[in-house]
Amino acid sequence: MSKMHVKLNLNGEEVEGLAEPRTLLIHFLRENLKVTGPHIGCETSHCGACTVDIDGKSVKSCTVFVGQVNGKDVTTVEGLVNDDGSLGIIQEMFREHHGLQCGFCTPGMITRAHRLLQENPNPTEKDIRFGMAGNLCRCTGYQNIVKAIAASADMMNAQKEAAE
């Protein structure tokens, strides 16, 4: 099958590659670009392990063809670390509150939480539970994930306040 040329902005860097038009974004990221943070848990858009951020929206990258992201901004969990290589706030709070165990859902969870907190910087527990319901976790029972996201919101807001 002939291949198409794909160019996108991934975690702040221009990247490009050749892929069959039927290639799903998750496979392009993982196989072609070797960005293996987003994982494959179902390939049917149920589990959310492949969640990435496309132009400011959470998207399950197993549901989009690579051609659909041509020219777009894509952020994965790898792009959420601080510039100095240290963990970003959400990543740090997941660690602090034991919001992960096997780590397989974690990249999708954190990427989704990142967008959720952009959309709603002051979420209630219900908001978090509703906003994260597209991402499955088999290990944690979500309790500590919810805690980690609430703590991230507090910390981000405190940082914002301090900066103002």
Added chain:
Amino acid sequence: MKDEVPTTEERVANLKGMGSSRKRVEDVRFTQGRGNYVDDIKLDGMLFGDFVRSPYAHARVTTIHTEEAMKVPGVLAVITAADLEPLGLHWMPTLAGDKQMVLADGKVLFQGQEVAFVVATDRYAAADGVEAVEVDYEELPVVVDPFKAMEPDAPVLREDLEGQTEGAHGPRRHHNHIFTWEQGDKDATEAVMAEADVVAEEMIYYHRTHPSPLETCGSVASMDKVTGKLTLWGTFQAPHAIRTVVSLISGIAEHNIRVISPDIGGGFGNKVGAYAGYVCSVVASIVTGKPVKWVEDRMENLMSTAFARDYWMQGKIAATKEGKITGLWCHTTADHGGFDACADPTKFPAGFMNICTGSYDIPTAYLAVDGVYTNKAPGGVAYRCSFRVTEAAYFIERMIEVLAIKLNMDAAELRRINFIKKEQFPYNSALGWEYDSGDYHTAWDKALNAVGYDDLRAEQAQQLEDFKAGKTRRLMGIGLTHFTEIVGAGPVKNCDILGLGMFDSCEIRIHPTGSAIARLGTISQGQGHATTFAQIIASEIGIPADDITLEEGDTDTAPYGLGTYGSRSTPVAGAATAMAGRKIKAKAQMIAAYLLEVHDDDVEFDVDRFVVKGAPERFKTMKEIAFAAYNQAIPGVEPGLEAVSYYDPPNMTYPFGAYICVLDIDVDTGEAEVRKFYALDDCGTRINPMIIEGQVHGGLTEALAIAMGQEIAYDEMGNNKSATLMDFFIPTSWETPNYETDHTTTPSPHHPIGAKGVGESPNVGGVPCFSNAVHDAFRPFGLTQSHMPHDHWRIWKTANGLGLHS
């Protein structure tokens, strides 16, 4: 001025040893997407394999047409049973003493069975190849009901076993029969039943479900034809056992096989067994000379690898009028699917189902289990449980409730008067186990007090009155469970898998500068071994946990062990870790005494150092001792500081817990909302409370799933009706409640650090607790038993059947 000499407390805190909620070292990688799971492995020239699977549950495979598939661009090979037969690899042994087809050998026995393996340059080409393979099937009559499978004229499923009257676990009495396993005293139990004041009888069904970790199973095989060495990465909960099995079935010498379990995205029992994909990736790598990856998709995972449960448990429980239990009888029909692919210790074909007397002092008991073949996926794995302990706990905790109804007694009180008493430990159960330690009454009272049990019952009674008066359509259910687990398999004298004794191991090397590396025979799948095992070492030998690297899963470097499942890592490998630490400590003591110029007996260990008895200002820290081990010629002491321990546990451990659930049921919609869940766990000595709590949250959520909606369901044709995450229920954050955790601490008397294991407790105790809550809501209307999963439809049906909609 601040005193610069750290206090004992500061030195203890600095170690981050046992009892500390140390943050996990794994998380730095995982939170930034730098884990290394099987599907992340990419090797030069790597190919991808994918299966052609049977759409039928029972059929003859007459012809497999591969020509068109071979024309698909990128497809390099299509492997069938005919190709595997000359290598003797068309069948493989299961861990349960049975054998299983790797690729369909003349027939298929379940929907989704592997028929051919297509090898291609990438996963898209492999999928194209799978589409292009045409298989001719002749349909055969399908049996999905284990009771029908045992009827005299039932179709013969396993033609390969026809005429064989002796199986791996004794006589077979029917062509679809696998084994009968009996424990306890049948005659005495039947006599007790005949004479008892009260006998409650019920069929308790624990439905078929699936561990379904978020990462599916997969492997990458790389045969290096130059060195003759096979490297096999895979989702293996028991990498060393897999190496031995691969060697035995492939004929490749074991030293030429390196098995690596990299990061594993959850296991829950799914990744204990040996699967066709592993074998085919190895064969394909040998055939093509290139690395071959196989990763199943979710549908394949739910259809083919590792179902759990599917136990039909007919029970009778006898008691006096006052409620003292006098006997327990159980006959179980175990549906194993097309092949018996359980992962139980050899001598236990029904696992530890004989822990079904639970937390109760039951003087007389009898258990029989009949294993049966059907046209369903093979397995019977321990899904977050120690070999059928979940089935046993569900059975006894339901039977207690059924008995309470019969006696018209409160189920909490019925439990209390039958608990094994603290002073009875070690306790010998009627079905052959020696419970190591327990204090059930204390745990039970703590739990009842914590939830305000009497007030809850009063509220429930009021709500019932309101319901009857038409003021509400909601009913309140209070679910109780007191479970006793049996984990930490196990003593080599009675526990083995494929002849491999179920010991486990730890090797510790102290570096000259006083940091260390430890390697274990287990493998973490999210339990946080790299964090917790370092804590054990820190407390045992006084080196900070942060200075200890922990490695598992590479058979070329780690000592041999049986792996991680059945909550065995802490009870067995954790014990090995402590024992290896003690060997190091013993040598360190000699070195310290030499350095301090005193007799060995004149120094004693103090947190992170050896001190001269009575003169604590004279000491050598472990850091100093480590360096001395490498730079001093000490008479009578070899250089270096390392140790290995292979630990054969003297007994199992018996964690227990008291769980209470309160839920509200909408009688008209069948919805059940968990209002409260209180979980008290006693896992003996607690290594990392944060991780224990996390395990409990996760296990309870898996229990919620199983009890309230998750099942692997088949229709009469043997079609799997639940093979996607659309149909197979995994709770999201939205339907998962918050849990309250609590604990008591009753150390195991035979474990070096008193730890018992906890990972599976919440699943074992959680399922009966949720289920009992549903039953309890309907108890006033005459419900004694309704089968799980209690999804909205089934709860609505129960309400309807009890006349609550009229």
